[in-house]
Amino acid sequence: MLLPRRPAKRPQTRRFKSWRVKTWRFKTWRWHSAAEARAAVLAVALVFLSACTGSGTSPPTGQQGSGAAQGAPGQPTVAGRIDGLQVPWSTVYLPDGTAVISERDTAQLKTVSGGRLGTLGKVPGVVPGGEGGLLGLALSPDFARDRYLYAYFTAAADNRIARMRLAQHGDRLELGSPEPVFTGIPKAGTHNGGRIRFGPDGFLYVGTGDSQRREQPQDKMALGGKILRLTADGRPAPGNPFGGNPVYSLGHRNVQGLAWDSAGRLWASEFGPDVNDELNLIVPGGNYGWPDVTGAPHRPGFLDAKVVWPSTAESSPSGLEIVGNTAYLGALRGQRLWVVPLHGETAGTPVSYFTGMYGRIRNVSLAPDGRLWLLSNGQNPDFALILDLPR
Numbered sequence: 040m041l042l043p044r045r046p047a048k049r050p051q052t053r054r055f056k057s058w059r060v061k062t063w064r065f066k067t068w069r070w071h072s073a074a075e076a077r078a079a080v081l082a083v084a085l086v087f088l089s090a091c092t093g094s095g096t097s098p099p100t101g102q103q104g105s106g107a108a109q110g111a112p113g114q115p116t117v118a119g120r121i122d123g124l125q126v127p128w129s130t131v132y133l134p135d136g137t138a139v140i141s142e143r144d145t146a147q148l149k150t151v152s153g154g155r156l157g158t159l160g161k162v163p164g165v166v167p168g169g170e171g172g173l174l175g176l177a178l179s180p181d182f183a184r185d186r187y188l189y190a191y192f193t194a195a196a197d198n199r200i201a202r203m204r205l206a207q208h209g210d211r212l213e214l215g216s217p218e219p220v221f222t223g224i225p226k227a228g229t230h231n232g233g234r235i236r237f238g239p240d241g242f243l244y245v246g247t248g249d250s251q252r253r254e255q256p257q258d259k260m261a262l263g264g265k266i267l268r269l270t271a272d273g274r275p276a277p278g279n280p281f282g283g284n285p286v287y288s289l290g291h292r293n294v295q296g297l298a299w300d301s302a303g304r305l306w307a308s309e310f311g312p313d314v315n316d317e318l319n320l321i322v323p324g325g326n327y328g329w330p331d332v333t334g335a336p337h338r339p340g341f342l343d344a345k346v347v348w349p350s351t352a353e354s355s356p357s358g359l360e361i362v363g364n365t366a367y368l369g370a371l372r373g374q375r376l377w378v379v380p381l382h383g384e385t386a387g388t389p390v391s392y393f394t395g396m397y398g399r400i401r402n403v404s405l406a407p408d409g410r411l412w413l414l415s416n417g418q419n420p421d422f423a424l425i426l427d428l429p430r
């Protein structure tokens with residue numbers, strides 16, 4: 040299925056200390072020969088033999104620490120591709136390495152095992168529409184014992200989180216009935232949030248959207264425009280900043296990505312309106328500004344984003360993954376992979392790769408073998424693109 044790992048080249052990037060500097064582009068080329076490709080193990084859905092190119096920009100960012108002058112991560116290389124998906128949204132990996140992928144509009148759960156694409160089943164109760172449908176997935180931290188797969192989806196009247204058991208019958212997985220664990224998150228045609236992830240503390244973090252209700256994000260008693268922190272049973276997690284309230288942080292517009300760095304800090308990506316996409320460092324009780332402010336305006340009472348993309352045409356960041364202290368973000372409208380070096384509580388200058396090559400990128404996730412899986416959207420059919428990260 041995958042081409043063998045290859046030594047990574049350092050990217051020819053240049054970094055600036057001021058975000059007002061004009062962007063600067065570069066392009067590098069690398070070819071995999073057909074002979075190399077024949078030597079690789081190829082699986083059914085993989086047809087990737089040749090060109091791989093990346094382009095990098097140093098975009099404006101709203102806040103740069105000293106790390107901006109330090110080395111940015113190198114360019115990933117394409118190792119494989121799984122075709123045959125329809126608007127995939129999220130990927131999780133079972134202990135045996137099987138990938139489980141949600142499809143937003145079909146409400147299907149797909150599997151990839153040994154390079155082969157399969158169907159696990161359809162999640163009942165999903166009502167797709169607009170940006171809503173079957174969205175984020177998370178695997179129970181105690182999966183070996185409880186076999187729970189969690190899913191965030193748009194239902195008839197709300198967005199909700201349910202969990203389903205994945206029974207194993209020999210080589211076959213069987214999808215159990217969904218058990219709702221948290222309901223009542225507001226839904227709309229857009230701004231449904233949808234990312235869920237268990238944190239290093241074992242609690243379930245949930246990114247919601249404002250559901251086009253602008254009064255929600257600043258209201259601590261409303262679920263829209265928040266990051267929530269829940270127990271595995273869907274109750275407010277102990278130690279939450281507002282007492283017995285599921286709200287962990289507020290003032291969000293549409294949280295799309297959640298990930299933790301090597302020190303356990305939570306970072307989150309979210310869509311700006313027509314300007315100012317954001318990567319935020321999340322602290323409990325933090326207010327991230329929406330709808331009063333966006334970006335990094337240094338306004339008292341609100342936390343600035345650590346990275347700001349003034350042009351949503353270059354970004355619209357969805358899925359977020361952090362490997363070591365490097366953040367990877369998939370850009371939908373920007374159709375590229377953004378790579379951001381993190382230095383403690385500051386973020387360095389983002390670098391982009393694969394601009395325009397693979398269409399809209401919905402998600403990025405780290406597989407157990409250390410490779411990074413991207414999910415395309417709107418390619419009809421869509422695919423998972425598998426990357427080797429530079430070492």
Ligand SMILES: [Ca+2]
Nearest residue numbers: 327328333334
């Ligand atoms: Ca903000």
